[in-house]
Amino acid sequence: MALTTDNRSPTPPLLFAKRRRRLLVGRRGIAASVLSSAIILGAIVAVFWLAPGGATVRYFFFNPHQMWVAFVGNPAKGLSSVGVGLITNVWMCLVSEVLVLFFGLLIAWVRLSQSPVLYPFRVLSAMYTDVFRGIPILLVIFMVGFGLPELNIGFLSTQSPAVYGCAALTITYSAYVAEVFRAGVYSVPHGQLLAARSLGLTHTSTMRRVILPQAIRTVIPPLLNDFISLQKDTALVSLLGVIEATRAAQIYASSEFNFSGYVVASILFLLLTIPMTRFTDHLIARDRSKRLAGV
């Protein structure tokens, strides 16, 4: 092949589509998307409605009366409210999130430090992130929730299961978030560090005033992603006997032989996480359009 253009066709190429396509733009495009959505949604509903066991599923999972009772609870029958249980999930995730932000940043900071004095802490923090990203969170919850009380060491062994749950979530998620922060720091161009240090700023000052403010901006979306999983993982603390939304739904299911409580719990979790996922997507989209605009 010659090192030039025109190799494929010496005459001007033809550019019309071979098969005539209807262009789906404007009003025709909207009509097409409405139609396709209706077909897909209709198909899903039809499968649930017409399936041989459809009626049974509707009765056991989507029974409006049962869902309402599961939501508000019934103290006379010893049924916990799924709605009240969710409050436990909310405060557990809020407390854990604050602690995770603090410890995650602390661990990342130590790992990125340069002082020879901090060497053992650098090694420890590297081990920490390796270990706790590697152990299933369920096992961490068991170890903290059942292990610490057994140890009999003062106030550390006399906390409520919910507190142990928060501790376990914090331990695991701090490891993830520390890595997110570290990746964020590495995403800041090296020239920023050079410029700051050549102004005579110390390592600490450079991190605090130049690197971290830029790193945090880029890590907000992945950070929010981790927080969304954290919100959901509060459900795992039910295994320590904390009566939160999932546990309340479970109690309802075993005493009333109806699973509608689980659906209620799912809907409540969605109400919590959807605003967060939407917000995260919004931030990602904004960041993307900014970068595409070359700013």
Place this chain on the structure above:
Amino acid sequence: MEVVLELDDVVKRFGDNEVLRGVSLQLHRHEVVCLIGASGSGKSTLLRCANMLETIDAGSISLFGQSLEDDRIDPDLVRQHIGMVFQSFNLFPHLSVLENILIGPVHALKRRHSDVREEAMELLGRIGLQERANDYPDRLSGGQQQRVAIVRSLAMQPALLLLDEVTSALDPTLVGEVLDLLSDLAHSGTTMLIATHEMNFARDVANQVAYLDNGVLVEKGTPDEIFTNPRHESTRSFLERVR
């Protein structure tokens, strides 16, 4: 005239790659020295070694007669007295123009914010960017950003400026405004070590021109000596290639 910066037989290696092979150079107060040479000849490395952004493997560098290899030297203190300007500006994008200029004096020199602010606004006025003080760097043209970067390093009141190919990343139409600013600085007695590809500029402002080739300082002299009568064949062929 007082010697500000002195390099004596400096060797710098990156792994097996010897980037500086025994470079010696003196920079006196009020003097402008231009480093010329092909990309990869060691100009940038030399500048980075001078303000301790890189450590050297042999030889010595001293600032005002104090060896930077001495254990008692505080690198942060050294860098507070040496301004550095980069090819890619490296302004801090999360800070406004004014904050970019203030960060060094306020947080490294611990000077009062209000005092420095006044000086910074005056410096910005000198480069005609006073009304851009509260803009973020990405709103500025490349030439404006680089001039702000120069002012940022001058706000530290350094004893010398290191400039690392500061016009190489600029649109050709914007090179002039930056070089004009550097000429002004040179005429007012600023001590500068400038790595550059702008031969006409070097000829105009430099007191001394040094030609680096592959980590070796081949020759050094007045602009006239280097540009009209280079003694070495490699200098001559380099100048022919860039002309």
